[in-house]
Amino acid sequence: MKKTLLGYMPDESFIYHVHPSVKVLFLLVVSLFPMFISAVEWNAALILFLIFLLVVSRVSLRIIKIYIPVAISMGTIILLSYTVLGGRHPEFSIVGSPLGVPIYWERIRDALVVYFRILPMILTMVFFLSTTREREIVAAFRAARIPFVVTYMIAMSMRAAGMVLEDFRIVRQAEQARGFDTKGKSLPYKIRKYVAYMIPLFALSLRRAEEFTNALVARGYSFRSNVKRPDYILSRYRFRWWDALACLVIMAGFAALLAARYGYGKFTLEDSIFLDWLGGRLLSGAAA
Amino acid sequence: MSETNKEDSVWTVLEGERRSVGVIHIVITALLIGIGFVVGAFGSISFPLGFGVNFFWTGIAVQQIGPIWFGGWGIIAGVIFPFFSNAIAGTPFYVSLAYIPANFVQAFLPAFAMKKLNCDPRLKKGRDYLVLFVAMVVSSAFGAIYSPLVVLKGFGLLTVESLPLFMWGWFGGNVVAGVVFNFVLLKALSGVVIKTPAFVKKWWS
Numbered sequence: 001m002k003k004t005l006l007g008y009m010p011d012e013s014f015i016y017h018v019h020p021s022v023k024v025l026f027l028l029v030v031s032l033f034p035m036f037i038s039a040v041e042w043n044a045a046l047i048l049f050l051i052f053l054l055v056v057s058r059v060s061l062r063i064i065k066i067y068i069p070v071a072i073s074m075g076t077i078i079l080l081s082y083t084v085l086g087g088r089h090p091e092f093s094i095v096g097s098p099l100g101v102p103i104y105w106e107r108i109r110d111a112l113v114v115y116f117r118i119l120p121m122i123l124t125m126v127f128f129l130s131t132t133r134e135r136e137i138v139a140a141f142r143a144a145r146i147p148f149v150v151t152y153m154i155a156m157s158m159r160a161a162g163m164v165l166e167d168f169r170i171v172r173q174a175e176q177a178r179g180f181d182t183k184g185k186s187l188p189y190k191i192r193k194y195v196a197y198m199i200p201l202f203a204l205s206l207r208r209a210e211e212f213t214n215a216l217v218a219r220g221y222s223f224r225s226n227v228k229r230p231d232y233i234l235s236r237y238r239f240r241w242w243d244a245l246a247c248l249v250i251m252a253g254f255a256a257l258l259a260a261r262y263g264y265g266k267f268t269l270e271d272s273i274f275l276d277w278l279g280g281r282l283l284s285g286a287a288a
Numbered sequence: 289m290s291e292t293n294k295e296d297s298v299w300t301v302l303e304g305e306r307r308s309v310g311v312i313h314i315v316i317t318a319l320l321i322g323i324g325f326v327v328g329a330f331g332s333i334s335f336p337l338g339f340g341v342n343f344f345w346t347g348i349a350v351q352q353i354g355p356i357w358f359g360g361w362g363i364i365a366g367v368i369f370p371f372f373s374n375a376i377a378g379t380p381f382y383v384s385l386a387y388i389p390a391n392f393v394q395a396f397l398p399a400f401a402m403k404k405l406n407c408d409p410r411l412k413k414g415r416d417y418l419v420l421f422v423a424m425v426v427s428s429a430f431g432a433i434y435s436p437l438v439v440l441k442g443f444g445l446l447t448v449e450s451l452p453l454f455m456w457g458w459f460g461g462n463v464v465a466g467v468v469f470n471f472v473l474l475k476a477l478s479g480v481v482i483k484t485p486a487f488v489k490k491w492w493s
Binding site for chain 1: 316317320321322323326327337339344349368371376377378381382443444446447453469476481484485486
């Protein structure tokens with residue numbers, strides 16, 4: 001198994017043959033797609049496409065489980081914010097009035113549009129995090145000629161996150177060994193006691209900072225940009241013809257989306273077969 | 289402010305004292321991003337309101353204390369780490385990107401107020417507490433107004449009617465977490481931090 005930013009992946013996967021720069025481009029450009037699409041079925045298709053990519057990359061779909069509570073909480077908040085908290089609009093069509101609160105079809109439609117915009121954006125991020133390794137971020141940064149000091153800092157911070165998690169576990173075990181237990185206690189108590197983890201975490205990090213610095217200085221590290229560097233990591237990732245093709249497809253896809261949206265008026269609300277169908281069902285139900 | 293007070297201040301560079309940017313500042317920035325990543329993601333996952341807004345954002349401690357101790361390096365960390373912690377918690381990339389001004393102000397203002405008003409990060413006087421508290425409230429208020437109003441409304445993610453919920457969520461989530469963590473952490477660790485070479489008296493060294 002290989003460790004990625006979000007979990008583990010099998011040793012064999014086609015995604016390892018994709019240059020890290022392509023993955024970053026995918027994240028940056030495909031995240032924009034849903035913002036230009038109002039028809040929910042197209043965003044649903046994008047969600048399916050991203051799940052398909054996760055499957056063919058051999059990423060365990062259990063990883064999506066982590067995001068189910070987030071997706072549910074966001075969906076609930078969006079729905080409540082658009083319907084219950086959406087205000088009174090006599091110009092809209094009422095589909096029901098539970099507890100005297102009018103629920104409008106237009107507000108449900110808008111909530112669905114927003115929700116189906118957010119889900120592919122989250123999945124694009126999940127795809128990126130679960131198929132990208134720390135060193136690939138470094139390679140992508142170096143390929144983009146981002147200064148060494150920035151690349152080094154980002155790489156070190158990703159390593160630091162792993163160390164902080166490890167430190168957190170150690171601090172927790174040390175406190176449990178001394179009889180500290182938050183089981184069955186109230187949430188405010190747990191929150192207050194979270195400080196007991198934060199102080200040792202900060203203190204450990206300060207000590208580590210000095211140890212790291214001494215190690216770097218002893219090895220003669222320089223963060224000056226005029227120092228010529230061999231960039232070993234880039235030699236591990238070659239930009240091949242399929243990477244160029246993938247970049248071309250991503251950019252062409254984005255250009256086509258913009259042309260269809262603003263040139264031909266596609267992917268709009270009026271274009272949505274699903275919303276037409278749902279609106280018809282809800283409004284006819286309300287009329288009956 | 290009397291001259292004696294200024295000379296006693298932890299922010300004053302003493303005569304003969306040489307301060308410069310060093311490797312330790314790069315390292316401390318990276319470590320702060322690492323801590324913020326973990327601590328911020330905890331808040332984002334445990335108490336989510338949605339789109340990176342939380343009822344209790346633990347990351348605020350790193351975002352506001354880091355700049356007080358480490359100046360500009362802490363601000364850099366305070367702006368960068370929410371990208372990672374938000375990403376893990378499922379916030380879209382462009383929403384995180386648009387939060388940068390809010391995160392910058394939240395990181396910058398408490399440090400600026402503490403330095404400008406010559407307050408001690410060891411929180412020795414009531415005035416030090418007051419300045420920090422006011423700076424925390426003002427910076428979080430900016431974040432709470434800017435982010436839901438400009439970012440979330442700009443992306444078409446919220447209705448006008450639901451804006452107050454997110455504004456109060458952002459404001460309360462940051463201020464409450466700030467009150468719980470910032471004072472305790474500053475009181476407990478500032479005495480140690482100001483003796484380390486990583487401590488920043490001006491903005492970069």
